[in-house]
Amino acid sequence: MPLPNQDFAGDVLKYGFREGVIVTEAPVWIYFGYNFGQSLLQELSTGGKQLADAVLKTRRHYFAKRA
16 A cells, blocks of 8 residues: 655655665656556566666556556
8 A cells, every 4th residue: 555655755865875766756646656666566576677677668558558
């Protein structure tokens, strides 16, 4: 279940994390963000993919589903 943390990116940067965090540049609907993240993790779990390739494939998947 997604959590409505409005400043996750700011919090992790404040605590010194500089790698391993993916955030959006603009606000997104919480359930879309959750589902996108789940799809991205699923794509990464198939193995052998670079992060950039997995993000691009996931973005294309959701772009193709739009009405």
